[in-house]
Amino acid sequence: MTLSKIIPILLLFYITNVIANTTIISNIKGYSIENKQLKSFHALQFTNDKIDKLYLENDKVIIDENITVINGQGKTLLPGLIDAHGHVLSYGLSLLNVDLVGTTSEEEAVKRTLEYAKKNPDLDWIHGRGWNQVQWKKNTFPTAKTLDVVFPNQPVWLKRIDGHAGWANSKAMELAGITAKTTSPDGGEIIKDAKGRPTGVFIDNAMALIGAAIPPLTSEDKKIALKKAMHSLVSMGLTSVHDAGVDSSDIALYKSLAQSNQMPIRINAMLYLPSPEWQDTLDKGLYKSQDDLFLFNSVKIQADGALGSRGAALIEDYSDHAGNKGLLLHSSANLSKYIETAMTAGFQVNTHAIGDNANTLTLDLYEKLIDKTESQALRHRIEHAQILQLSDIPRFDQLGVIASMQATHATSDKNMAVERIGDKRILGAYAWRKLLNANAVIAAGSDFPVESPNPFFGLHASVTRQDHANTPENGWFPEEKMTRLESLKSFTIDAAYSGHQENIIGSLAEGKKADFILVEDDYFNMPEENIWKIKVLGTWVNGKQVFNIN
Template identity: 75%
Template sequence: MTFNKLIPLIPLAFIGSVFSQTTIINNVKGYSINNNKLQTFHAIQFTDDKIEKIYTKEEPLINDSRIRVINGQGKTMLPGLIDSHGHVLGYGLSLLNADLVNTASEQEAVSRTLAYAKKNPNLVWVHGRGWNQVQWESNSFPTAASLDKVFPDQPVWLKRVDGHAGWANSKAMKLAGITANTLSPDGGEIIKDKNGQPTGVFIDNAMDLINAEVPELNKEQQKFALKKAMDSLVSMGLTSVHDAGIDNNNIALFKELAQEKAMPIRINAMLYLPSNNWQETLKGGHYKSQSDMFALNSVKIQADGALGSRGAALIEDYSDHSGHKGLLLHDTESLTRYIETAMNAGFQVNTHAIGDNANTITLDLYEKLIKKTKTKALRHRIEHAQILQLSDIPRFNQLGVIAAMQATHATSDKNMAQDRIGEQRILGAYAWRKLLNAKAIIAAGSDFPVESANPFFGLHASVTRQDKVNLPEGGWFPEEKMTRLESLKSFTIDAAYSGHQEKIIGSLEAGKKADFILIENDYFTMPEQDIWKIEVSDTWVNGRHVYSK
């Protein structure tokens, strides 16, 4: 009899049922990082949502007819994996929009968008996401003209893979009132041709000009997208996600979903600053649902843009674009106000910084404001920490700042990163080993839907520094590799620590939540080049079986 037949999926509506159920899952190859050491076990016992015991030695299981005993059939058990930086609503919407990931050319992106629109004839606006001009032979930004040929009368808005640039057709620009006379806003750029006409590409803050014209989704549409996203994430072995930058509307939806017991995974939300009524939300303090499925104790601020769209703020010019240093999305006064206000309200501050200038500015502000507000214990973070001056690397540990990084960014960016920043600056980029050697804590994630949400892609990339076809041979800057233990730690207990949740999740031990996954392969002994192929057979969250392959 198969494992899945032994445990029927328990509907989420029954998560709040009144009876207690003790369960033992035995015959597993269990791994957990407890007290900074790898612990192995062969069985786990939990009642309702709490772990009571892990069996590390050969000892008899409790013999009680009231206890449900499940044979794990030798599968590998790991703590539920935690993505410290994703965008849940954006991911859900990406599952409902034209998928432009890995398109080989501008024309292929147009063709995919057209095919999507034909399958969805009732759309008012056509949305898509995932294009990346660096992967195209042209290596140049797309234009409205190619979209206009097939979408002359319907507005089209396609976001770049990193979400830091958008591609519009002429109809969308007309609705937004974009002309040659429209000026680029602070922290953004309207790309124009040699005649001064907008080409259709909008970078960072300039995207708001188009976004303002897009009809808002209603409440039920947004809840549907959130549910679709969470169902997909849990199938990949994610039991908790830090949602990196949401507004009060999203917060209200998550609260409803938690109340309805309709959340298969935990969400640790970051309030986006600035967003509507953000000051009032901070005054309201932290929030945690009764089930610990939804929490709000941090904020997200963006200091700069992304490297692929040359929006990352650099100290010196881009190596492949003389005279251009990227974009700072806020002036120093505003950025200081956002950070200090959040710190004074007792919220952890998580600042997006990709370029070396943005990282230095953020660390400088953290150093001054952590001391002023006495908030080192809040474990402030830098999201991405992608390109660092070597002199800034020790400051993470010194300031108690966590590096929330995404391993697959390195393997996705490896074909263009050195072109953008040159041979010297690359030494401080995607510098996992240098950060770890400097005693920094790395919380792993994916930045989905920028990258795949699959955490095993991230585990593979951090161990091998290779893409899924195992290139380059030996790894890209292999001296920055993490060990398998370090990589798993970054996706479990260190990610939990980065969200102030290490006392309830992140490892499998008595007193913690029963969040774990079962996989067919042994992560610690299988060939490292195959780690990305791992598939999840079962996921448990809060002691409930929420996914089965």
């Protein structure tokens, strides 16, 4: 036999006997979803990055010497959970900045910021995120004055929990050139006092006035934050995240991380429109890494602001603020231009819309432009779909538009939502059951770092409509609850569908990617009030274990 014939045989032997690594995880309570039904199994076998087989009730596990066996110790195995709306870089930066989540007063937020500054004396600017004036006793926006007492000479910039408002001290405003004469930009507001002086709070597009004075992050800064975020996310049981609003430089960073095998999680990136070089990036087309860990096939456009800062665009006035209908961040003409440009280029369009006015406007534009561009197959989405006119709910299914929603927003907003929009409009808000009954697809997420990225918090909120203290009794507007199966479906196969990835992830089946998690508790057979406490023991992505609690 010639050498030219021997080499291919040796290569085949190498591929099948060395590269092909087969593993079986046995002694598990396995769950997946198939054809909208729950499927149970007691062992899972995979080779490299693909699933070979699920061992059903009467299937016997046969193991040979070439197979690695992991004893699941009777724990629960679930498909990898997918967050259809998060902000990876912002989350990574939040892990590196002042954490203001859970503060109960303006004074406590200042105290935390000072403690952080003392631990990080080399910083030029102090950054933080997470304050929420609605949860403070005074329930009023903070002011620069309280920060100025302890930070007279160092600029401070603290973003609200939803990212739609920021709190600056006087030094930050000085560096940004903000004075009483500075006017609010379109789609934004500079909060001023009775004498017309900026108080230190900037809403939506006005935040860019402070942002312009902040030295930009370097590529290395961003890489550090992205990697920190991704490793944190897999520890919570997430195997895929849709990054809701990145720029062209972020896409380049993700490509670099994927090519150098530094991504422990799948990222589906949405290009923010408008952002620097967005048109050139669209012209280059869709992108997918060879291992499917990085995908770019969609854009993110923001129609309005957030409810907590009264930036969500409403048809009628806020119930607690006469004369205020919120903010549309783009003119109808510009919003239409961005949507049509992306659709024509073959990209899925994901539009942030929280208020009923923003949702109706977006659906109206979708109805017109989907037909014009013949792009219904792209599965366009509305991100949040938070406050809907009841007449708009059936339109999601009719237009083939996905409702990308975050369950924990309901349990976080329940203390102020009725106050903001009243008893009538609330019936179309956070309306998961009404959407499901109208055959809409709900892709679940968290909107981290606005909320915790822990997907079990979202699963718990979907099922109970309660916070972690089990309030209110029976749940907040309990008629909108999901079943446990529906909730898991929204975090798995439906979230995968919303990213055009349902053929490779979202459920556990032969030939699909080996993305799964091993958890301590049995999601389907435990008290529902404890779902948020579920502990992740291990996470596998592409057949590789990327997190181990030990």
